[in-house]
Amino acid sequence: MSKKINWGIIGAGKIAGKFATDLATLPEANLYAIASRSESKATAFAQNYGFQKVFGSYESMLQDPDVQAVYIATPHVFHCQNTMMALDYKKAVICEKPFAMNTKEVQQMVAKAKAMDTFLMDALWTLCLPHILKAKAIVDSGQLGKIVSVKADFGFRAQFDPEGRLWDRDLGGGSLLDIGIYPLMLTLFFLGKPKKITAAARIGPTRVDEDCAVFFDYENGQTANLHSTILARTPTEAFIYCEKGFIHIPPRFHAPISNIKILEYEGLKETTVPFDYQVIGYQYEAAEMMRCLQQGKKESDLVPHQFSMDLMELLEEIRGQIGLVYPRHD
Ligand SMILES: NC(=O)c1ccc[n+]([C@@H]2O[C@H](COP(=O)([O-])OP(=O)(O)OC[C@H]3O[C@@H](n4cnc5c(N)ncnc54)[C@H](OP(=O)(O)O)[C@@H]3O)[C@@H](O)[C@H]2O)c1
Incomplete structure (x- = not known):
């Protein structure tokens, strides 16, 4: 090569x-x-x-x-x-x-x-961004204790267009697959697969989910509270709540941002970790892929095949619960 x-x-x-x-x-x-x-x-x-x-x-x-x-x-x-x-x-x-x-x-x-x-x-791409990797490193360091729960949302108000990619069921429309995937991905990255999933959604006139809420339960009592919508603009931020403090990944958590914040409960000490992103953010995943190719790897350690499979299993389970059907694919 x-x-x-x-x-x-x-x-x-x-x-x-x-x-x-x-x-x-x-x-x-x-x-x-x-x-x-x-x-x-x-x-x-x-x-x-x-x-x-x-x-x-x-x-x-x-x-x-x-x-x-x-x-x-x-x-x-x-x-x-x-x-x-x-x-x-x-x-x-x-x-x-x-x-x-x-x-x-x-x-x-x-x-x-x-x-x-x-x-x-x-x-x-989010899994290749430095601020997400930094947040994971902070959690893994044990500085904040174990994770108690994850909370994340992603929402924007889209113009209704029954033939557009976001609304057309034949093009895989709906909030879950388009943006709900980000809160799910983040939670899977930090907590792994849950023991139990509970989901509810508003299914619109084109039979895709316009708004979707998901709750995860884990064996050890950890939880996640996730939301996506194409009907309203929501903060699109994430919180990783831990025993001794929390990490706030501000809007829009899935994309490059200027900082993440850590709040330690004792003394309410707040620390800001700055990030200096100069670009939209897609070069990190492309660079990761090229690193892998140069090293002769067949899959990425940052986004391994098993992660893609686990994420798709979550999406499938949620779709089953909310009745989100893609006739050409189900
Ligand atoms: N990672 C991210 O941040 C991010 C952001 C936005 C979207 N996405 C993902 O990227 C994908 C594309 O999203 P987009 O917003 O770029 O969509 P888009 O603007 O509609 O572009 C999709 C392209 O796919 C091609 N295409 C092939 N068959 C098509 C068909 N039957 N109908 C419409 N387009 C067709 C068209 O290209 P040609 O006409 O040139 O063949 C079209 O321009 C989606 O799966 C979405 O989830 C990711």
Whole structure:
């Protein structure tokens, strides 16, 4: 593998543009190719973000032997299909969240990556961000004692559009898969899988969840209280409450922020840990992937395959409880 890694992106949508902007900040990344269902759209994207090659279909880009790393940025329902095709061409893949629509698809994707001896990673960018890793290191140090509970939310008010990705059931719409996944991911990262899940949701006219509340119970009494909504703007912050103090990850906890705060109960001592992020934040996951590729790894230690599977199991259980059905995938 050459020193610079040739990147190809599948799907020239909104997140692809943000990812490309951050990718351009990494000297080891070469913005090589963009694939869209529309060649003119791909051409415009290439001009905007500085890609060398343009493809009017996803498969034609995968046929290019010089594409090494592929970022999949299509709607949820295509993640498995697009990933499987990229793996068939033996490309290293990072695929947007949610990684797939169900556990069966995740199993297929991981099995294919293993069979092809190829790298595969869930694009859980939050797990690669320094402030989240710092919060985990503080908890792991024992400084604040054991975790008592986790509280996190993610909400924004979206314009109702029955054909848009957020509302259309055929495109995997709803709050849970789009943003509810972040509070879940954070909790899974800090506490692991719960013993019991209790979920409730408001299912809207397009039959997707517009608002979803989830409660986790753990064997040892730990709890988590999580919420997502596309009907209201909520703080989008997280708290890790521990025995001797708590960590506050301020809005928007899942993305780069300027600081995290620690409050120790004794003396109500508050400490601020500053962060100096210069970019949107997607370069950390891309850098993690390229580190893995340079080291010959097939999966990331920050976002291992088992984490993707565990997260999908949580999503599946919650979907079952709230009656969130995706007819083409269930
Ligand atoms: N990590 C994050 O922070 C983050 C943020 C936003 C979204 N996401 C994830 O990224 C994925 C894409 O989200 P987005 O907001 O970028 O969506 P978007 O703007 O709608 O872009 C998705 C792209 O997928 C392609 N596509 C293929 N088949 C499609 C179809 N039938 N309908 C619509 N688009 C289709 C299109 O690209 P072409 O027309 O070029 O083929 C489209 O531009 C979602 O799974 C979402 O969860 C992640």
